[in-house]
Amino acid sequence: MSKQFDVIVIGGGPGGYIAAIRAAQLGFGVACIDEWKNDKGGPAPGGTCTNVGCIPSKALLQSSEHFEHANHHFADHGISARDVKMDVAKMVGRKDAVVKQNNDGILYLFKKNKVSFFHGRGSFVKAVDGGYEIKVSGAAEEILTAKQVIVATGSNARALPGVPFDEENILSNDGALRIGAVPKKLGLIGSGVIGLEMGSVWRRLGAEVTVLEGLPTFLGAVDEQIAKEAKKAFDKQGLKIELGAKVGEIKTGKAGVSVAWTNAKGEAQTLAVDKLIVSIGRVPNTTGLNAEGVGLKLDERGAIVVDDECRTSLPGVWAVGDVVRGPMLAHKAEEEGVAVAERIAGQHGHVNFNTVPWVIYTSPEIAWVGQTEQQLKSAGRAYKAGTFPFLANGRARALGDTTGMVKFLADAATDEILGVHIVGPMASELISEAVVAMEFRASAEDIARICHAHPSLSEATKEAALAVDKRTLNF
Ligand code: FAD
Numbered sequence: 001m002s003k004q005f006d007v008i009v010i011g012g013g014p015g016g017y018i019a020a021i022r023a024a025q026l027g028f029g030v031a032c033i034d035e036w037k038n039d040k041g042g043p044a045p046g047g048t049c050t051n052v053g054c055i056p057s058k059a060l061l062q063s064s065e066h067f068e069h070a071n072h073h074f075a076d077h078g079i080s081a082r083d084v085k086m087d088v089a090k091m092v093g094r095k096d097a098v099v100k101q102n103n104d105g106i107l108y109l110f111k112k113n114k115v116s117f118f119h120g121r122g123s124f125v126k127a128v129d130g131g132y133e134i135k136v137s138g139a140a141e142e143i144l145t146a147k148q149v150i151v152a153t154g155s156n157a158r159a160l161p162g163v164p165f166d167e168e169n170i171l172s173n174d175g176a177l178r179i180g181a182v183p184k185k186l187g188l189i190g191s192g193v194i195g196l197e198m199g200s201v202w203r204r205l206g207a208e209v210t211v212l213e214g215l216p217t218f219l220g221a222v223d224e225q226i227a228k229e230a231k232k233a234f235d236k237q238g239l240k241i242e243l244g245a246k247v248g249e250i251k252t253g254k255a256g257v258s259v260a261w262t263n264a265k266g267e268a269q270t271l272a273v274d275k276l277i278v279s280i281g282r283v284p285n286t287t288g289l290n291a292e293g294v295g296l297k298l299d300e301r302g303a304i305v306v307d308d309e310c311r312t313s314l315p316g317v318w319a320v321g322d323v324v325r326g327p328m329l330a331h332k333a334e335e336e337g338v339a340v341a342e343r344i345a346g347q348h349g350h351v352n353f354n355t356v357p358w359v360i361y362t363s364p365e366i367a368w369v370g371q372t373e374q375q376l377k378s379a380g381r382a383y384k385a386g387t388f389p390f391l392a393n394g395r396a397r398a399l400g401d402t403t404g405m406v407k408f409l410a411d412a413a414t415d416e417i418l419g420v421h422i423v424g425p426m427a428s429e430l431i432s433e434a435v436v437a438m439e440f441r442a443s444a445e446d447i448a449r450i451c452h453a454h455p456s457l458s459e460a461t462k463e464a465a466l467a468v469d470k471r472t473l474n475f
C-alpha cells in the first residue's frame with residue numbers, strides 16, 4: 001500500500017525543507033524525504049548547508065576569529081592574554097553541537113508544520129495516475145505517491161580528475177570541516193569561496209596555508225576594486241594565494257601530500273603539505289534518483305533542466321537549489337523552494353535573481369548584490385560610482401577594524417542602484433540594506449537621504465551612496 005500525499009519533496013536541505021514547510025503552510029499534505037545520516041545513523045536534515053556547509057563553516061570561522069583576536073588584537077584594547085591555546089577537539093565539538101541544534105530544529109519544524117518526514121533515499125519508480133510513485137529506501141522500504149514532486153537533491157564537491165577524496169589527506173568540504181589537529185602546512189586547490197573561508201580558519205589557527213588558483217585573476221566574479229582590496233588584506237594576513245597555477249600530479253604518502261604545479265611564469269614547483277583541500281566547485285547531485293528511468297531531463301553538467309519557474313521536463317515535477325542552474329547558495333535554494341510551493345498552490349511565487357546577495361565570510365568579509373563595474377562596462381551601461389572607506393567611519397575605528405570600503409554603482413541617468421559591493425567588517429549584515437533598496441528599485445539618492453544610526457557601520461553605506469553624487473560628508 002502506498003502512502004498518498006499532495007506534494008513529495010526529495011531532499012531536506014535548505015531548498016527542500018523550506019519548500020516542504022511552505023507547501024504545508026499552504027494546506028497541502030506533504031512528505032519530505034532526506035537521506036543524510038548523523039554519526040549514529042539517525043536523520044540529519046538540513047543538507048550540505050547544515051551538515052557540511054554554511055553552518056559548520058561559520059562556526060569554525062567564529063572560533064578561529066576569537067583565537068586570532070585573542071592573539072593579535074586584544075593587546076590594542078589593553079587586554080593581555082598570554083599563552084592562548086586552541087583546543088581543536090573542543091572547537092570541532094562545538095561546531096558539531098551547532099550542527100545538531102540545526103538538525104533538531106528542522107525535525108521540530110516538520111512536526112510543527114505537519115510535514116511527514118522519511119529518512120532514506122527517494123527515487124522515482126514510475127508515473128501513475130497523473131502523479132508519481134516514489135520509493136523511499138531507508139531502514140524500511142516504503143512507497144509514496146503524489147501529484148506534485150519537488151526535487152532538491154543538492155550538489156557534491158567536484159574532485160580533480162583522477163584524485164578522489166579520501167577525506168584523510170585529500171579533503172572535500174566534508175573532511176575540511178573535520179580536521180582534528182592544526183596541520184603545519186595546508187594546501188588548497190581553488191581560491192573560491194570555500195578556499196578562502198577554510199584557508200582563513202586554518203591560517204588563523206597557525207597553519208601555513210598555500211592556495212593554488214588556476215585562473216590568473218583573483219575572485220573573478222567579484223567587483224575588481226573590491227577583490228583587489230580583499231587580496232591586499234589576505235596577503236597581509238599571510239594567506240599565500242598563487243594565481244595562474246597549473247596543478248599537475250598529486251601524490252599522497254605517509255608524509256602527507258605532494259602537489260606538482262607550474263606557476264604563472266611557467267616554472268615547475270612542488271608543494272608539500274600535510275593536508276590538501278580541493279575546492280574547485282561543486283556538481284549537481286542526482287545520484288540514485290532514477291531520473292533517467294522516468295525521463296527527467298538533465299543538462300551536460302548533470303543539472304536538472306528547469307525553466308525560469310523551476311518546472312522540469314516532466315509535468316508536476318519541479319526542481320530547486322544546487323541541483324538546478326544558478327548560484328549554489330542556500331538562500332537562493334530557499335527562495336526557489338518557497339516560490340515553487342506557492343506556484344503549486346496557484347499563487348505567483350517569484351525569485352528575483354538580480355537581487356540574490358553573495359557573502360564570503362572571511363575577514364574582511366566580502367558581500368555584494370547586483371552588477372559589478374566590469375559587467376556594467378562590458379554591457380555599455382552608463383553608470384556613476386561612489387565609494388566610502390571604513391577608515392573614515394567612526395564605528396569602524398572604535399571597533400578597530402577599518403579595512404575596506406562600500407561601493408555603490410548607480411545608473412548615470414536615473415540614479416537607480418545597479419550594484420553594491422562591500423569589503424570590510426560585517427559586510428554580510430550591511431548588504432541587506434542594499435538588497436532591500438534594489439528590490440524597491442531605489443536610487444542612490446534614496447539611501448543618501450535615509451537617517452542611519454550613529455555611530456554605525458551602516459553610515460558607510462549612506463556615505464557611499466552620497467559619494468555617487470560626489471558629496472560625502474565625512475571624507
Ligand atoms: P543540499 O543542501 O545539498 O541538500 C540536499 C539534500 O538532499 C541532502 O541532505 C542530501 O542528502 C539529500 N538527498 C540527495 N539525494 C537524495 C535522495 N535521492 N533521496 C533523499 N535525499 C537525498 N551557501 C550560502 O548561501 N551561504 C554560505 O555561507 C554557504 N557556505 C557553504 C560552505 C561550504 C563548505 C559549502 C560546501 C557550501 C556552502 N554554501 C553556502 C552552499 C550551500 O550549502 C548550498 O547552496 C545549499 O546547501 C544548497 O541547498 P539544496 O537544498 O539545494 O541542497
Ligand code: NAI
Binds near residue numbers: 190197212214278328
Ligand atoms: P568556487 O566556484 O567558489 O571556486 C572554485 C575555484 O577553483 C575558482 O576560483 C576556480 O577558478 C578554481 N579552480 C577550478 N578548477 C581548478 C583547478 N583545476 N586548479 C586550480 N583552481 C581551480 O567553488 P568552491 O569554493 O568549491 O565552492 C563551491 C560553491 O559552494 C561556491 O561557488 C558557492 O556557491 C558555495 N559556497 C558558498 C559559500 C558562501 O556563500 N559563503 C561558502 C562556501 C561555498
